[in-house]
Amino acid sequence: MQLHYFLLLAAALFCIGIYGLITSRNAVRVLMSIELLLNAVNLNLMAFSNFLDATLIKGQVFTVFVITVAAAEAAVGLAIVLAIYRNRDTVDMEQFNLLKW
Amino acid sequence: MNLAAGVQVISFSILGVMMIGSALGVVLFSNIVYSAFLLGGVFISIAGMYLLLNGDFVAAAQVLIYVGAVNVLILFAIMLVNKRQDFVPFKSARLRQVLTAIISIGLFGLLSTMVLVTPWTYSTTPGAGNGSIVLIGEHFFSDFLLPFELASILLLMAMVGAIILARREYLPDQLTPSELPQTILTLPERPRELVSAISGTETDTNA
Numbered sequence: 305m306q307l308h309y310f311l312l313l314a315a316a317l318f319c320i321g322i323y324g325l326i327t328s329r330n331a332v333r334v335l336m337s338i339e340l341l342l343n344a345v346n347l348n349l350m351a352f353s354n355f356l357d358a359t360l361i362k363g364q365v366f367t368v369f370v371i372t373v374a375a376a377e378a379a380v381g382l383a384i385v386l387a388i389y390r391n392r393d394t395v396d397m398e399q400f401n402l403l404k405w
Numbered sequence: 406m407n408l409a410a411g412v413q414v415i416s417f418s419i420l421g422v423m424m425i426g427s428a429l430g431v432v433l434f435s436n437i438v439y440s441a442f443l444l445g446g447v448f449i450s451i452a453g454m455y456l457l458l459n460g461d462f463v464a465a466a467q468v469l470i471y472v473g474a475v476n477v478l479i480l481f482a483i484m485l486v487n488k489r490q491d492f493v494p495f496k497s498a499r500l501r502q503v504l505t506a507i508i509s510i511g512l513f514g515l516l517s518t519m520v521l522v523t524p525w526t527y528s529t530t531p532g533a534g535n536g537s538i539v540l541i542g543e544h545f546f547s548d549f550l551l552p553f554e555l556a557s558i559l560l561l562m563a564m565v566g567a568i569i570l571a572r573r574e575y576l577p578d579q580l581t582p583s584e585l586p587q588t589i590l591t592l593p594e595r596p597r598e599l600v601s602a603i604s605g606t607e608t609d610t611n612a
Contacts, residue, residue: 376563
């Protein structure tokens with residue numbers, strides 16, 4: 305097993321997440337795309353930790369921190385989606401233009 | 406290639422195909438419930454990747470936190486924001502999708518050339534293996550102590566913030582001081598609109 309395979313797979317996952325982040329119109333799907341991005345970064349960190357830093361596995365520590373921040377982000381993000389759904393009665397990203405001049 | 410390496414390659418390819426296919430399904434399906442369940446598939450296959458990368462503790466944490474908490478949270482959000490609406494199509498949507506696909510493929514090309522060109526210096530020492538959880542614990546309580554404590558504060562802040570954001574907001578406009586809620590340590594909340602009960606009483610009065 306090589307490092308390259310994991311890094312290429314993580315890059316592919318990251319690009320799929322970017323595509324979903326920009327093109328999706330449902331706000332919940334945008335949050336799912338952000339989770340895909342964070343998971344791609346986690347896969348990178350774990351691959352580096354296994355292949356380049358096998359004695360002090362600091363990449364795994366960073367992965368645990370990223371998982372923590374991702375859980376907090378998901379909770380707050382979904383609460384924001386819920387609040388804006390109550391105000392605007394839609395989850396369409398194209399209609400959230402309150403701050404657009 | 407011995408047996409262990411063959412098993413690793415086969416499981417890596419199965420997990421990779423499952424991960425990329427599920428991620429494409431998350432992005433491309435029109436029904437968002439399918440997307441949420443496929444997101445769970447992505448998380449599980451990434452946990453399998455972590456097992457291949459000698460990270461057993463992180464794989465367990467991935468399954469517990471992502472599949473058990475985040476995915477269930479997303480499913481609950483889909484249930485709460487359950488509005489079957491067809492989004493109004495706008496003119497430049499197709500153009501935006503094509504442009505974003507081109508940009509994503511270009512980014513993937515850039516990243517993959519970077520990965521393939523860079524001379525990685527592999528570590529020659531044997532890995533931690535099963536002692537990884539001990540090493541992670543030592544990191545948490547020695548050199549990563551401050552981020553560890555900050556993470557707990559962040560989780561507390563996120564919990565309180567999510568509750569504050571998601572509760573029904575209370576508008577105290579026609580409220581006299583005698584009506585103020587007497588109980589301490591409870592947040593005042595707007596009563597839930599009982600749609601079915603109201604419509605039922607209206608039909609009763611009409612009849």
